[in-house]
Structures are given as C-alpha cells and as structure tokens.
Amino acid sequence: xxxxxxGAPLSALVGVVDKTAIALLLGPEAVGLYTVAGLVIVAxxxxxxxxxxxxxxxxxxxxxxxxxxxxxxxVYWRFMAMVLGLGILLLCAIYAALPYMVANYMPRxxxxxxxxxxxxxxxxxxCLLGSVFFYYTLRQxxxxxxxxAVFLALFVVLVMRLPPGGQxxxxxxxxRAGVFVxxxxxCNVNLWWLLRRKSWQPGT
Numbered sequence: 001x002x003x004x005x006x007g008a009p010l011s012a013l014v015g016v017v018d019k020t021a022i023a024l025l026l027g028p029e030a031v032g033l034y035t036v037a038g039l040v041i042v043a044x045x046x047x048x049x050x051x052x053x054x055x056x057x058x059x060x061x062x063x064x065x066x067x068x069x070x071x072x073x074x075v076y077w078r079f080m081a082m083v084l085g086l087g088i089l090l091l092c093a094i095y096a097a098l099p100y101m102v103a104n105y106m107p108r109x110x111x112x113x114x115x116x117x118x119x120x121x122x123x124x125x126x127c128l129l130g131s132v133f134f135y136y137t138l139r140q141x142x143x144x145x146x147x148x149a150v151f152l153a154l155f156v157v158l159v160m161r162l163p164p165g166g167q168x169x170x171x172x173x174x175x176r177a178g179v180f181v182x183x184x185x186x187c188n189v190n191l192w193w194l195l196r197r198k199s200w201q202p203g204t
C-alpha cells in the first residue's frame with residue numbers, strides 16, 4: 001500500500017490545481033460555477049477507480065508469477081479497452097445530458113455549463129491516466145511523479161500566461177483538458193515501452 005499511495009500528494013495537487021487557479025484569478029463565485037466541471041470528473045472517476053483496483057491486483061499477480069513485464073501487456077490492453085470504452089460512453093452521455101441536468105437541477109450553475117462540457121474532454125485524459133497503477137506495479141513511482149510534476153508545472157505556466165481578458169473558467173477548463181489528455185498519452189506511450197522490455201528490476 002505504501003508503494004501505491006506514495007504518489008498521492010501529487011494526485012491531490014493535480015485534483016485541485018484548476019480550482020486553485022480559478023479561486024486566485026476569478027474569486028470564490030467562479031469556483032462555485034466550476035462545480036459542474038468537478039462533478040463530471042467525479043462521475044468518470046466512478047468508472048476509472050474501481051477498474052483500476054481490479055486490474056491492479058491482476059497486474060501484481062501476473063508480474064509476481066512471471067517476473068516478465070511483457071506478460072502484463074494483455075492485462076494492459078484489456079484494461080485500456082474497458083476503461084476507454086465505458087468511460088467514453090459515459091462522457092458522451094454526460095455531454096448530451098448536462099444542459100438538461102443543469103437547467104432542471106442546478107439552474108444557479110448555468111454559467112458553468114460550458115466548463116462542464118469541456119470537462120468531458122478532461123475525462124478522456126482521466127481514463128488514459130487510469131493506467132497509472134502499472135507504474136506502481138513496476139515500482140516506477142518516481143518516473144510517474146516526475147511526469148506529473150512537469151505537466152502540473154506546464155498547466156500553471158499556461159494559466160499564468162492567459163491575458164486578463166482570457167482568464168475565464170472556460171479557458172482554464174480547456175487548459176486542464178488539453179494538459180490532461182497530453183499527459184495521459186505521454187504516460188501510456190512510456191508505459192507501453194516499459195511493458196515491452198525483456199527484463200525487469202524494481203524501479204528500473
């Protein structure tokens with residue numbers, strides 16, 4: 001468990017950095033409107049987290065039995081097919097239903113609807129990053145933490161470079177979505193390389 005949660009502080013920062021930026025630049029009212037986007041991410045986490053738990057156990061068992069990271073490739077592809085298939089279906093449903101949901105159940109948050117729909121793209125990045133547990137299985141925590149720190153810093157820099165007129169919850173949501181998706185792609189490309197190696201030692 002220590003290995004799995006060693007990257008938790010970084011995950012916590014990634015989870016609040018957009019809200020923190022909005023609070024500092026736009027104030028608490030804008031953070032409230034951004035709640036719609038936050039709910040989208042919470043919804044997609046309801047798929048990513050349980051699947052990650054199940055496949056994390058499978059990955060540990062397979063690597064423990066074989067000692068060969070290549071044996072994890074079928075587990076990896078099954079997980080990605082499942083999380084992307086179910087995740088994209090859910091995100092499409094949320095994108096379509098969000099105007100109705102906001103209008104009927106959250107009318108005070110109507111100004112946050114656009115940011116909520118943009119968060120559906122960030123949800124794709126969330127699905128891609130669901131494979132992070134393979135880094136933990138391979139004891140590559142530091143590698144993933146460094147990647148996360150780089151992309152976290154990139155997000156902060158991009159937000160700081162927004163012109164005053166461009167400092168809106170929609171633009172911050174776009175930046176978060178773009179950074180999340182690229183972060184997810186980079187992590188999975190590197191992970192695919194790690195899983196194709198013939199030999200393996202923890203942390204190498």
